[in-house]
Amino acid sequence: MDLSDTPNPPDLGGTSEELFALANAVAAVIGGSVAIEDLDHRVLAYSSVPGQRIDELRRRGILDRRVPDEPAPQRQYREVLAAPGVVRPPRLAPGELPRAAAAIRAGELPLGTIWAIEGDPGAGAAGDRALLDGARLAALHMLRRRSSAELGLRAREEALRAALCGDGGAQEIRFRLGLPERPRLTLLGCAPAAGGPDRAGPEVVRLGAAAARHWSAVHGEAAVATVGRTVYVLLPGAGPDEARRLAGQAVAALGRTLDTALRTAVSRPADDPAGLPALRAEVDDILRVTTADADAPEVAALTDVHARVLLLHCADALERHPRLRHPGIEAMRAHDRTRRTAYAASVVAWLDAAGNVGEAAQRLTVHPNTLKYRLRRAHELFGIDLGHPDVRLSCWLQLRLAD
Template identity: 55%
Template sequence: MPLSDQPSDGGLSTVRHLLDSIGAPILKALAAPGALDRPVRGTVLHDPADPLPPGRDQVLLMPGLLADQRAAAELVEAAARLGYSAMIVKLRGADGADLVDEAARCGLTLLAAADEVSWRHLDALLLSALGSQGVGGSTAEAGDGLFALANAVSAVIGGSVAIEDLDRRVMAYSSFPDQRIDSLRREGILSRRVPEINHNLERYRILLGSEGVVRFPEALGALPRAAITIRAGSQPLGTIWAIESPEGIGGDGERALIDCARLAALHILRNRNASELELQKRESALLGALEGLWSSQETSFRLSIPPEAELGLLGFAASAEATGLLALTAHLAHALTRYIVPVRPDASIATTSRAIYVLLPGGGSEAATRLAKGALTSIRGSFGDFVRAAVAPTDTDPAGLPAMRRETDDILRVTITHPDAPHIASLDDVRAQLLLARVGDELSHEPRLRHPGVAAMAAHDSENGTDFAVSVLVWLEAVGNVAEAAARLGVHTNTLRYRLRRTAELFGLRLEQPDDRLAVWLQLRLLQR
């Protein structure tokens, strides 16, 4: 059953939509006395020294206002009286309790903006979110069209259908009274967000790495599901999840999901605003720059890099121990973008299959490290402590971006596989581990360079239960101190000396030679990986 693409007229945005679209840590509610569903038509940037103008269904931004001033409470009362939908302040370390109490008394929604976000950029974010809802224009809102698509697929398949963005927020869902549904879907619809449990995240990982319709069996109380990724070319935009009927979905159901994904992509792209399209354009330019496709002049033009700007490059990736999160790069990129763009609107962000790269045209390593700390803090609720960040050395020549990218990849290679590695690292933090990894690469490419005695020693230990390899390694790590090494091994010094002599007799290891000792140590360390 093919689906039709019928746009519908969009409605006004609400305070709730603004909070969901921008979200913490950029914007959060301090007081919301039942007014989150108030309509919003626009924004007003107001100087507290001027008289407050009428503002029905407007959001009031108050730069220059200190939350603990007496005038702040008076402005809250005036804003509520003049019809404003919400008021945004910055706390800047203040408690704000009196202001919250006054907002609750007056019935005005009070929002707090992050201190580090400029008022100009916050206003642009709000207008962008309002624009995506069709406020002030005649463009059809994607939301109603997506609800219609969800209902159309549900009519074919028989089960509840949800259309989600890459933040796993439910954008639309089917609403037939007799559709098949389970508690997990009900919870997602009620909270407008899919519960973040490892079982769900693993399914997203599988889906985003697959083409076409993917079937998931019943598990952990969740009914069987069929799902598909919404894509624009190779770029994922979201996902569609349909609960299957007891008879399955059949050929018609699969075709309905495929049609729905195609039409949903059109709705989502139609609803994208200029800021998102600019981010996408920058992403393509950054990917080319990291591959070395452009000259310095062309890269500077495409990425709007000022002359002699100190370039900083960050890389983000999930650690190898991130069960259910590893390879969810699209979700990670989406979460990072939501934090980084308001804080550094001049940043360019690019996503590959292995990592997310962030280029900062100015500020150097210190600014990059600060941004990485803030980003990891902001996404910890969704991704735990499983994300690692790499900070490349700075450069003023855009032609150096491919080398910066290689160094970022090298750092991430170490940090995502070593649980004790720092969450934010530069080359100085992992230089020794990286050197060892590179030596391992060379030995893998050129096995003839390996000392055959090391492999023979390891095999002998495995077959006979002996401890030659660990004894040699501990002795080498003790820098030849037999007493220290024997104590660490829990054996007599004579026992250790005997084992060292036998390694020469059995495996041909010449441990009296410094170069041989280094080669043997490197190979033994690599065997531990």
């Protein structure tokens, strides 16, 4: 099928005929096939000028209505979006024709990219001007097409943000978010994992914008809002299994787009919109655990990390109320620091082994009698009665959280 001779389709994914005419105008100057794409790499419009240069990669993109999702092209897109002018990326495969590309922006807001296969010979300065003019005009058309839809999305974003902060009653929230009388709600929270780019900076802004585009495409009733360092997604009508499946797809897609590791938390289902602040607190607890752990699952519910969430809340309570700490534990840890003893490590090992002296001694690589001596001295020196189950629990918690 020779796509260079096909007529312009009247509409592709909601884009206007004007974008197709614009692609043709740029192709007429440059001599090769031109494609206009959004930030999700969907082909919004393409040229159909007779005799234009075209290769198999461009044909695939037009037929599939999107560019193949592979790592090397993703890096090229990031380069184009970051550049102020025309970029000529290296060819990635045999048979691929040389390309020139430019970012489509509205001010500092990225909207997409425009790609042209260069004619033979290249169009030079005239081609660059045509490509940059095409990017500028494409931005105007794309903004016009987006404006009405974005007004509705922005209103839902503000409504969700207010609901997550506890503003408004259930009836008002249902009205503003367009929810039924007894909705089935699941809240997702998404944030970059630790060790990646600055979560408080532009990375979160990019994540919020990419998440809004993704969820508007895969779940028409979803509402998306960024609060602080987290992007929240409200999924009406989605059960736990569906929410988890959609969350996994979103993490994979957004992680590739942003080239960063992401974590997503899935709340329990609820039917009261006024309970959204509680769902947000649950999601925040999960993300507090998973974003700090490189080995944590990309998608998690409270049941997956319950023990670690509980320990974090215990740590918060001890931080807020230092008087709750066992004074003997503090004294024992100070003794270990100043005198290079190992009472705390010995107590923890014994508690971790559920009182099995042999197993704990093996972990510590000491003789069992040495461990027994240390446990006895911990009682004598610091008043820690390890014979009482409540004391054992409180001591283990305090020592575990200190580590």
